[in-house]
Amino acid sequence: MAVPLHQSIRIGSYIVRQHLSGNKRYPLVLMMEPLFRCNLTCAGCGKIDYPDAILNSRISVADALASIDECPAPVVVLAGGEPLLHREMDQIVEGALARGKIVFVCTNALLLEKKLDSFKPHKNFTWTVHLDGNREDHDRAVSREGTFDQAVSAIKAAKARGFQVNINCTLFNNADAERMAEFFDYTKTIGIGGITLSPGYAYERAPDTEHFLNRRATKELFRKLFRLGKGKKWEFTQSSLFMDFLAGNQTYQCTPWGNPTRNVFGWQRPCYLLGEGYAKTYKELMEETNWDSYGTGKYEKCADCMVHSGYEATAVTDTISHPLKAALVALRGPRTEGPFAPDLPLDNQRPAIDNYDELMAKNLEMLHTEGRTNNLHRVSQGN
Numbered sequence: 386m387a388v389p390l391h392q393s394i395r396i397g398s399y400i401v402r403q404h405l406s407g408n409k410r411y412p413l414v415l416m417m418e419p420l421f422r423c424n425l426t427c428a429g430c431g432k433i434d435y436p437d438a439i440l441n442s443r444i445s446v447a448d449a450l451a452s453i454d455e456c457p458a459p460v461v462v463l464a465g466g467e468p469l470l471h472r473e474m475d476q477i478v479e480g481a482l483a484r485g486k487i488v489f490v491c492t493n494a495l496l497l498e499k500k501l502d503s504f505k506p507h508k509n510f511t512w513t514v515h516l517d518g519n520r521e522d523h524d525r526a527v528s529r530e531g532t533f534d535q536a537v538s539a540i541k542a543a544k545a546r547g548f549q550v551n552i553n554c555t556l557f558n559n560a561d562a563e564r565m566a567e568f569f570d571y572t573k574t575i576g577i578g579g580i581t582l583s584p585g586y587a588y589e590r591a592p593d594t595e596h597f598l599n600r601r602a603t604k605e606l607f608r609k610l611f612r613l614g615k616g617k618k619w620e621f622t623q624s625s626l627f628m629d630f631l632a633g634n635q636t637y638q639c640t641p642w643g644n645p646t647r648n649v650f651g652w653q654r655p656c657y658l659l660g661e662g663y664a665k666t667y668k669e670l671m672e673e674t675n676w677d678s679y680g681t682g683k684y685e686k687c688a689d690c691m692v693h694s695g696y697e698a699t700a701v702t703d704t705i706s707h708p709l710k711a712a713l714v715a716l717r718g719p720r721t722e723g724p725f726a727p728d729l730p731l732d733n734q735r736p737a738i739d740n741y742d743e744l745m746a747k748n749l750e751m752l753h754t755e756g757r758t759n760n761l762h763r764v765s766q767g768n
């Protein structure tokens with residue numbers, strides 16, 4: 386795993402403490418979306434078709450830090466929308482680092498070079514740049530030419546200033562394993578510290594829902610990719626058992642509370658991907674969400690999901706319970722031949738509920754009631 390040793394120790398000791406105290410549900414990563422506004426309109430994104438009143442809303446520094454204080458997760462991921470469109474992102478990062486958190490900012494890097502002066506390198510701070518493949522694949526995925534070159538230029542500038550830089554790579558069903566393998570080789574030449582891999586999740590509201598992977602296709606694609614990666618020492622940021630899960634060698638249920646999500650509406654139920662309601666506080670989210678009604682085989686919207694925000698926490702728990710198994714997978718890489726581990730049955734899942742319009746009406750009312758749509762500032766790419 387491409388995680389620095391001091392961070393692995395910090396996360397590992399937090400997990401062991403949670404286990405020793407008998408805590409059944411605990412968070413690993415706080416996903417914070419301080420705004421939904423983005424300066425790209427990717428075809429696979431399910432977060433950018435909100436009305437302007439929502440896209441212009443953002444979490445203040447004080448609210449962001451209060452949420453970071455509420456949630457004990459050792460890792461804070463700042464995403465969006467595009468987090469660098471938030472004018473006070475540097476203060477949120479600084480505040481999170483001052484609280485001893487391990488901080489990642491997920492950015493498309495269009496504004497990164499311009500904003501670098503506002504940030505300082507820190508052993509617990511990493512830029513995670515969205516790159517979905519080589520020039521052609523990435524520019525197609527984000528629906529804009531030139532984005533790959535801009536991102537690579539920003540990565541080089543950030544590296545030159547001493548920042549740690551990872552990439553976040555989402556694979557869709559049109560991904561070509563050979564081209565992805567070449568791309569991973571290339572990332573090593575520009576000093577990428579680690580790769581976070583994810584199969585694309587079929588957001589209902591994404592403009593293009595045709596290119597998301599189902600479970601079988603996900604496993605086949607990752608097996609092919611890992612076969613091509615044998616001996617290449619690609620550095621992934623996720624646990625060895627999560628990679629093994631992607632290759633179809635583990636039967637895992639989702640752990641949605643592992644990555645609680647805070648956005649402009651509050652704490653999102655049940656996860657980063659599904660918006661099925663919001664809690665006002667982290668405590669309310671953890672205590673009042675019906676967690677057992679989400680996950681593989683439990684809910685139609687979860688049927689094809691294998692993303693890290695749901696299953697990495699499961700893999701980490703399995704690593705604590707079976708360290709030898711995890712170590713062997715880390716040493717040998719995920720198995721890429723032979724039968725797949727059985728899938729959890731999908732025959733009893735509850736049907737998907739279409740609650741988008743109802744939720745949006747509630748969210749808009751809440752933003753108006755709290756006066757948060759009155760003092761919004763418009764954000765442009767040039768901010």
Ligand code: SF4
Pocket residue numbers: 639640641655656657658659679680681686687690691692694695696
């Ligand atoms: S399976 Fe995926 S979509 Fe469903 S709760 Fe887990 S992370 Fe969310």
